[in-house]
Amino acid sequence: MEIIVVIGGPLEEGAIRRWLHQKLQQKDNQKFQFIGVDGGCLKLMSEELPIDLAIGDFDSISSGDKEILKNYAAKMIEFPSEKDFTDFEEALMWVAKSYPQQKIHVLGAFGGRVDHAISCLWTMFRPELQALIPYLSLEDEWNHISFLTPGEYVIHKLEHTKYLSFISTGSVKQLTLKQVKYPLNHQDYDFPIALISNEFIDEQMEISFESGGIIVGQTRDSWR
Structure with a gap:
């Protein structure tokens, strides 16, 4: 249910x-x-x-x-x-x-x-x-927004979306993005950051980070 x-x-x-x-x-x-x-x-x-x-x-x-x-x-x-x-x-x-x-x-x-x-x-x-x-x-x-706390995750692509965005709620440490068009490797941000309009390169991707909170958006334009 x-x-x-x-x-x-x-x-x-x-x-x-x-x-x-x-x-x-x-x-x-x-x-x-x-x-x-x-x-x-x-x-x-x-x-x-x-x-x-x-x-x-x-x-x-x-x-x-x-x-x-x-x-x-x-x-x-x-x-x-x-x-x-x-x-x-x-x-x-x-x-x-x-x-x-x-x-x-x-x-x-x-x-x-x-x-x-x-x-x-x-x-x-x-x-x-x-x-x-x-x-x-x-x-x-057109939009699917989910939330992550520190850890390691596999995110699967939703069929009706195109873009993949990661928005931090504050500082974030050791942010790593794999299997995406614009990867990151253990990146620290001391301020809230909006990493928008990334894209999957396959049907799933991996994200990990050690501190902070992340808002994940899988989206597409409403007119497309």
Whole structure:
């Protein structure tokens, strides 16, 4: 089973079903659990997809839509609007407890307010959410963002992407990239660095580093 978390960022009409079709071409008979976070619930309802859990303070939806949601969702968890965590963070902490070591796809993180997008990226390095890092990705039809902590990894090329980017969240030590168009060998950076528009030369590549955090992007241009 895999978890689909839909949050409140802009999504084109039908985007979730198109993304699902893309995934189901790669995985037969895959079962999903759908979680709507605040305004993300409206996107699931508009595409007539199930909501196994609706979660958030629901301050971004109307009272009428909220009443419809109560009858639509299998389960609903409502938080006060003034709280220490964002709705997205609260949802991920619930997922971490309820679905440990399950693959998590987050839709709706891109295309809206830039501070929301940055918040989604940096959220993954909160201590409370470290256990989710190997399993979680932020996605849409053109972008796949995942996260790495220090170690050695093999990354496989996603069929629908072209470019491969590595963005550090701070300083990073001994960064090595192999089997890519622009390799690196034990490179240190004392500042956040964005190494974008690299490319696979085969179906997989290797990355290792000793300290810091890395955001990995597999992307393509939306117009190609």
